[in-house]
Each structure stands twice: as C-alpha cells, then as structure tokens.
Amino acid sequence: MTKRRSIGFSIFPGWKEIKDEQISLLKKGRDLGFSEIFMGIGPGTHWSTSVTEALVIAEDILREANKLDYYTFVDINPQILKELNASPRDLSPIMEIGFKGVRVDYGFSKEEIVEMSKQMTVELNPFEINEEELDFIVKNANLERIKACHNYYPVPYSGISKEIFLEKNRMFKERGIEIGAFIAHPKFNLRTTLEVLRYVEPFDSANYLFKLVDRVLIGDPIPDYESLSQVSEVFKSDITKIRIKVYDGSMGKTLDNRKFVVEKYREYAIVCYTKDNISQGEVCYTKIFKNAVTVRGKEVWIFTEDLGVGPYRLIGKIDDINLEILKMSKEVIFTNK
Numbered sequence: 001m002t003k004r005r006s007i008g009f010s011i012f013p014g015w016k017e018i019k020d021e022q023i024s025l026l027k028k029g030r031d032l033g034f035s036e037i038f039m040g041i042g043p044g045t046h047w048s049t050s051v052t053e054a055l056v057i058a059e060d061i062l063r064e065a066n067k068l069d070y071y072t073f074v075d076i077n078p079q080i081l082k083e084l085n086a087s088p089r090d091l092s093p094i095m096e097i098g099f100k101g102v103r104v105d106y107g108f109s110k111e112e113i114v115e116m117s118k119q120m121t122v123e124l125n126p127f128e129i130n131e132e133e134l135d136f137i138v139k140n141a142n143l144e145r146i147k148a149c150h151n152y153y154p155v156p157y158s159g160i161s162k163e164i165f166l167e168k169n170r171m172f173k174e175r176g177i178e179i180g181a182f183i184a185h186p187k188f189n190l191r192t193t194l195e196v197l198r199y200v201e202p203f204d205s206a207n208y209l210f211k212l213v214d215r216v217l218i219g220d221p222i223p224d225y226e227s228l229s230q231v232s233e234v235f236k237s238d239i240t241k242i243r244i245k246v247y248d249g250s251m252g253k254t255l256d257n258r259k260f261v262v263e264k265y266r267e268y269a270i271v272c273y274t275k276d277n278i279s280q281g282e283v284c285y286t287k288i289f290k291n292a293v294t295v296r297g298k299e300v301w302i303f304t305e306d307l308g309v310g311p312y313r314l315i316g317k318i319d320d321i322n323l324e325i326l327k328m329s330k331e332v333i334f335t336n337k
Contacts, residue, residue: 004178005210007235008036008071008217009228010191013057014046021222023061028225030068032232036180037065037072038103038149038217042080051083055097062098073101073123073149078108088112091119103149104128110136117141123149123180126168138175148172152182152191152219159195162212169212180215185227191219196321203230204243204321210234211328240329243337244293246316251295252336254278255315260300262329268307270326272300272334279313286314293318300334302326 009029011022026037039061041054049057058074065072074094086093094102101121104113110133116122122141124134126148137146150168153159165181172179181193183205192198197205202223206216218231234241239259246252260272268288279295286294287309294301294312301312302323316336318326326332 004214005235006036006071006215007034007206007231008038008180008215009034009223010038010040010182010217010219010221011058011061012040012045012054012221013061014041014049014054015221016049016057018222019057019061023064025222025228026061026064026068026070029228030070032228033235034228034232035069035071036215036217037070038182038219039072039074039099041074042077051080055084058099059097066098071100071121072098073103073121074099075103075105077105088115091116095120101147105151113137114140117145121145121147123147124172124177126150126172126179131171134171134175138177143176147178147180147215149180149215149217150182150193150213152193153195154190156190156198157195159192159198162194162196165194165212178215179213180217181209181213182217182219183209183231185218185220185223187222187224187227188220193219200321201230202227203234204319204325206231206234207240207325208321208328211325240325240332241335242318242322242326242329242332243335244316244318244322246293246336248315251278251313251315255300255334256336257333260332260334262326262332264327268303268305270302270304270323272302272326272332274298274300283311284313285309286312288312289317291317291319291323 041051084093101123103123105125106128169179182191183197184192185202189199209216258274260274263271277298279297288303288307290306292303293316294314296312302318
C-alpha cells in the first residue's frame with residue numbers, strides 16, 4: 001500500500017452559526033493543498049443540534065467538498081449509526097450523502113470493522129484497537145480502505161504524551177497503515193492530539209507531527225488563513241524548516257534558507273553542517289545556555305543544556321519545540337522567526 005503525506009481540517013456541521021464560514025474554507029483549503037476533511041456530527045461537537053439535523057447540514061457542505069475532490073470522513077459510534085438507521089452491514093445512509101470514510105470511534109468489533117471496510121474507507125481509533133484485533137482486520141479487510149486517526153483532546157492538559165503516541169503508532173506503521181492526528185490553532189487551542197502541541201503555532205506543530213505521522217489535520221474549527229498557510233507551507237516543503245530567533249541580523253541572512261546536515265552524537269549540542277564557511281572574523285567566547293544557537297566555521301551548534309563559557313559565536317536561540325523537531329531531522333533549513 002502506497003503511503004502519502006496529506007493535510008486536512010475539521011468541520012462540525014452541528015455548529016449552524018458557522019456553516020457559511022466552514023463552507024468558505026473548502027476552496028481556500030484546496031488551493032493551499034488541503035485534501036482531507038474530518039467531520040464530527042455527534043452531540044460532543046455541538047450539544048444543541050441533533051445527529052440527524054447535523055447530517056442534513058453536512059450534506060450541503062459535502063456537496064461542495066466533493067466537487068473539490070476532498071476525502072471526507074465522519075466520526076461514528078453505535079449510537080450515531082442507530083440514529084441514522086445505519087449499521088455496520090449497511091452504511092448506505094452515510095455513503096449516500098457523500099462521505100467517503102467513517103472513523104470508528106468506539107463500540108465496534110473487529111468483525112464489524114471488516115464489514116464496514118467492504119463498503120467504504122474505515123479510520124481506526126488507535127486507542128480502541130489492540131494488535132490481535134488489528135491483525136484480524138489486516139488479514140480480512142481491504143487494506144486500501146484501512147487508515148488510522150487519533151482522537152483530539154479539547155480539555156486543557158488532557159492530551160496524550162509523545163511516548164504513548166509512538167507506542168500506539170508502532171503497530172500501524174509496522175503494517176503500512178496511514179496514521180492521522182490533530183493539531184490546534186490559536187483561536188481555540190483545544191483540539192490537539194499531543195498535549196505538548198496545544199499552544200504551539202500551526203507551522204511548528206505541523207512540522208513536529210509530520211515527523212511522527214502521515215496525515216496532519218487541524219482539529220479546531222474555522223482556522224484562519226494564516227493557520228492554513230502555515231500548515232500548507234510545512235506540507236509543501238521538501239526539507240524541514242527550523243525556526244530560530246536570530247539576535248544578529250547579518251548572520252540571520254547568512255543562515256536563511258541554507259541547507260544543513262544534522263549530527264546528533266555530541267553530549268551537549270546538536271551540530272549542523274553546511275558546505276561553506278558561515279562564520280567570519282575572530283573566535284568569540286560566549287556563555288552557553290540551553291537552546292542557544294551559535295556558530296563555528298561551517299557549523300551551527302545548538303546547545304541542549306546550560307554550560308560554561310566556550311569559543312562559539314552566539315547568534316540567537318531556539319524554542320523547545322523546534323529543538324525537538326531538529327532532533328528528529330536529518331537535514332534542515334534554518335529560518336528566522
């Protein structure tokens with residue numbers, strides 16, 4: 001199965017008051033390279049709108065989304081299927097209005113998931129599937145119709161850790177199944193999968209998440225154009241861009257958009273190499289601190305601990321998220337924030 005990178009965003013049809021804004025996202029997003037839409041129609045996404053009413057609104061949105069060739073999938077559980085007069089053996093009420101996939105949130109057996117995959121794409125919830133069940137699904141379902149998509153966690157401090165995230169991802173990666181996860185955006189800072197990314201700008205959170213999964217979706221509704229653009233820039237870039245805050249403007253221009261190879265075996269620093277000399281003049285002695293960005297000859301040294309004085313030229317600093325992205329990268333381009 002061929003895996004690909006993709007970007008998407010969320011739409012919640014039950015929020016009738018933002019319906020027009022959600023529809024306006026479709027063309028803007030497609031022009032920027034977005035190709036997926038996650039929809040939540042259950043009461044957890046809007047308490048005052050019933051599932052059946054939300055589905056009617058969704059049909060209007062899907063009509064436009066399908067003209068633009070989006071992959072659209074909807075969150076389901078047994079109660080939602082019951083309200084729609086659907087079942088694992090008969091997803092026609094969902095298919096007929098234009099959805100291309102279902103995300104099986106909870107409450108379905110492995111046999112029911114296989115039945116659903118005979119009709120449309122099925123997105124597995126990594127927290128609802130164990131390896132034995134996944135092996136059954138892989139053996140009996142059409143793998144071209146099996147994907148995985150994590151939950152988002154709207155309550156502050158409730159998101160999952162990177163360690164658990166990697167643990168859950170492993171069994172899907174080993175079987176060649178595409179994995180998606182959510183990031184927030186600054187208007188809400190709510191619907192993120194990883195807690196560490198809750199208050200991080202979309203550029204950096206997408207950059208971070210693409211090191212771990214194949215598909216990045218904005219979880220919060222109606223992202224502004226700037227948020228869409230930031231995620232699009234990460235998606236379209238062939239090489240990881242690391243954002244640093246530069247103190248030295250001239251040195252910032254020297255580093256900007258220059259490719260570096262990342263070396264990670266030093267005790268106290270990540271060292272990045274380039275072909276040409278980037279540091280001119282005499283050696284400077286600098287007090288080293290965690291996240292300091294310094295240069296020596298053809299090298300950029302980014303320190304991971306507070307240390308003493310050393311022969312490095314201090315040019316700026318990096319935040320914790322970009323430092324983590326750097327640690328997960330082999331080649332990077334530096335860009336000034």
